[in-house]
Amino acid sequence: MDINWQFIISTLPLYQKAAWITIKLGFWGTLLSLVIGLVCSIILYFRIKVLKELVEIYVELSRNxxxxxxxxxxxxxxxxxxxTxxxxxCAIIGLAFLGGSYMxxxxxxxxxxxxKTQIxxxxxxxxxxxxxxxxVILPQAFAVTMPSLAANCIFLFKETSIVGAIAIAELMHVTQDVIGMYYQTFESLFMLVAAYLIIILPLSFLLTWLERKVRYAEFGN
Amino acid sequence: MQNLGINVLFEGTTLQRLFEGLMMTAGIAFISIIIGSFLGIGMGLLRTSKSRIVQFICRLYLEVFRIIPILVWLFIVYFGVTNALDIHLDGEVVAVIVFSLWGAAEMGDIVRGALESLPKHQVESGKAIGLSFWGLYRYVLIPQAVRRMLPGAINLSTRMVKTTSLVVMIGVIDVVKVGQQIIERSIIKVPTASFWVYGLIFILYFIICYPLSKLSKKLEAKWEN
Incomplete structure (x- = not known):
């Protein structure tokens, strides 16, 4: 199997642009999800009437x-x-709708x-x-929940691969185009995997580091 | 006028075709869950192995599926592997292969977690009464581990059912594809068709996944103590 390096270099800008779009979507999706998740969990904590039921319906609909x-x-x-x-x-709203319930x-x-004693x-x-x-509550809850937040963040970045289906030129969409246009299947898939590794691996290390940073509140447990 | 759009669902064989599409989706999910569970149990046993190399390889296998999105895996097998081996694989087959391998990785992790959470004295008592390696797993460890892994395994099944919606991207005629065909056919007569068809598919997925996730939560609460 010969890898066409010429081709890889020539499509590099295309993939670079797509990778930025993926990062942008993942970033905003995660950020909005965090906000939605925080608001929803506070509504659930206070058991605010009507809103609590709405949040429960939203979570079930979005997760299933x-x-x-x-x-x-x-x-x-x-x-x-x-x-319209x-x-x-639309993609960011979709990601936030999905991620909000997980968060x-x-x-x-x-x-x-x-x-209870803390409260x-x-x-x-x-x-x-x-x-x-x-x-009292959020700083401690945040430390406990950090591993799941990190997992959700990675999950959302991976889910951006799906939004290509609504005509956004992110990594998946660009790969589909490139395969369709030039038939350079290996090179395109290689670039795709490399791009995801370049995005997700550092993100995963960053989140592990963050997890260790916020452990301060664990003491006494 | 807009309220009449819902009629698009009841015209001719629309509902029947959507149902057939749903069966394709459910079939892929079902077969993959079965194969994935069997492979996953093997994987989980391997991961409790003492050998560092075996552990490392199994861990790598899991991480590879966790880091790269499933849609990318579908593409790699559908376009890349078929190209490299110069064979043709139908989208359905590709989907089953990818979902089974992914299921094996995730299931392996659940099985490992369950086995490792069992108290050590269970293994020691088993050995003390002279059980063989297989006897130990067959009569002592697996029955107890099943309880601990069932909620996670059901959750994984829900995730797999949801992920089967992606098979439309590699040319499988699943419920989403059938929906698209129906929308395209009636786009001029019923402009709101996409609202109703996608709305129905949304509800169909919910009907499948909701009981599963409820069951998993219930079992988790029941067996927590």
């Missing part, structure tokens, strides 16, 4: 359906009802892991509910 169908529904289905958005917006579950289990002590020194969450 594939991203591809969610994207198709958003992108092709909702446009027909007059709600760009591919990128919410992660935060929820982290919050549940904070011991009671917080209340007894006169913290308000918001202060309790900000200074």
């Amino acid at each position: 359906t594939p991203l591809l169908i969610q994207l198709f529904f958003l992108y092709f289905g909702l446009t027909k009802l007059g709600i 958005m760009s591919e990128t917006t 919410s579950e992660a935060f929820r289990s982290g919050i549940e892991a904070v011991s 009671e002590s917080g209340l007894s020194i006169g913290l308000s509910q918001m202060q309790l969450i900000r200074y």
Whole structure:
């Protein structure tokens, strides 16, 4: 099997651009997921009426359906009802819709892991509910839940491979195009795998490092 | 006017065709889960091996599936492997191969976790009463481990069912592809077809996955103590 290096070099800019799109989608998807997850888990913690039920329905719907169908529904289905958005917006919303429920579950289990005595002590020194969450619960929950947050983050970056299906020129989509146009199958797939390794491996190391950093709150457990 | 769009689902053989597509999806998922579970049990036993090299290879195998997205694996086998070996593989076969290998990796990790979580004295008592290696696994370790790994295994099945939606990208006529065909056929008559068809597929996936994930949560809660 001869590898056509000339071809690899010539498509390098194409893959570089696609990789940036993948990173951008993954980054915004993860960030929005974290926000959605945090809000949802706080709603669940306070058991706010109606909102709590809505969050529960959202989590079940989002966790039990594939991203591809969610994207198709958003992108092709909702446009027909007059709600139109760009591919990128749609992809980020799709990723956030999917990731939000995973992050919410992660935060929820982290919050549940904070011991009752911590909450009671917080209340007894006169913290308000918001202060309790900000200074007592979240820092501890965050440390406990960091491994699942990291796993979700990697999961979301990998899921960006699916948004190519709605015509976004990310890595998967570009590879499909290149294979279709030039029939350089090995080279294209090689570039694809290399690009994912270049994105995900450093991310995974960074997250492991972060995990170790936030362990400070584990003490006493 | 828009409310009439839902009729697209009940015209002619639409529902029947979607159901056939769903059966294709479910079939791929089912076969892969079965093969993946068997391979995964072997993988899990291998991962409890004392040999450093065996451990390293198994770990590498798992990480390779964890780092590279499944869609990429589908592409590698569908375009790359077939090209390299100069053979033709149908999308369905490729899907079963990839999902089984992935399932084996993840299942192996679940089995390893379950086996390692068993108290050490179980192994020692088993050995003390003179059980052979296979006897030890057959009568002592596996029955206990099954309990600990079942919730995880069901969760993995849900993930595999969800991931089968990707097979449309390698040319399998699954429920998504059938949906696309129906939408394309009725796009002029019923512009809102895509809303209803994708909405229905969304619900169909939910109907399959929701009971599974509920079951897994229930078992987890039941066997936690």
